[in-house]
Amino acid sequence: MPKAKSSHSDVRTGNTAASAESLADAARAASGSGKGPPLEAWDPPFCGDLDMEIRRDGTWFYEGTPIGRKALVKLFSTILWREGDAYFLKSPVEKVGIRVEDAPFVAEDAEIEGDGAEQMIRFATQVGDAVTAGPDHPIRVVRDAATGEPSPYVLIRRNLEALVDRKTFYRLVDAGTREEVEGTLWFGLRSGGTFFPIIPASELPDG
Structure with a gap:
């Protein structure tokens, strides 16, 4: 899975830090219920933008590199959240912005x-x-x-x-x-x- 390569791979606001790894861990924990993550019930603070993008052909990129593991892409897709024209990955404790070229x-x-x-x-x-x-x-x-x-x-x-x-x-x-x-x-x-x-x-x- 994508790793937070260094501190610059995290997104930070105050004392809050989020990374692709921590979001994936949150998605795994939530998916263990068998019902999917209850995103509507989560109201975490916005923690900035993550260098992640979904291209028009459906390919997910992290820090400019395609995410090759389909299972990981599917995991991230379960915590995808949209507000207006903005897209986020959301966990119970953090919400980060990602880029979506067309539809997710x-x-x-x-x-x-x-x-x-x-x-x-x-x-x-x-x-x-x-x-x-x-x-x-x-x-x-x-x-x-x-x-x-x-x-x-x-x-x-x-x-x-x-x-x-x-x-x-x-x-x-x-x-x-x-x-x-x-x-x-x-x-x-x-x-x-x-x-x-x-x-x-x-x-x-x-x-």
Whole structure:
């Protein structure tokens, strides 16, 4: 696991110090309950920023080096916390800021079950989360203003989303359908009894 290489690897505010190692230890202790860390119940002080980043492809970096151990990445993901556009790793006694290039997770696969109104889309992320899109796990699509290129996201837990990777999204498009939303015909995806619009049907090549 990443080690605090020296004092500069810690983040400090007053007498409080946090490191990747201490946060991993806290995550291990909390995960021992089998229910996952109760992040909502923790209100620790902010201890500064840690040199950790999640890239758009879902790779986690610590001090500029990719974290190669998947088990450690998954552990850190359990204590990931978001406030507005800011991301943190949180334990009962410390909260540190980290950088997230886009979304903290990547949905790298999806399974489609059923069809029509009964269709269900189950997403799997790079850290082992699995959710079925629906009212509690909505899909949204952001389109680049200049190119129109879509970036699809699915809500995983709390307010943390996964970017749906390109290969998975293109496969899902084959399961898309057209439905009217507030008087406009949209092309989108249906899952969990909910229709998620992607693009106005009039903008599709076949109209």
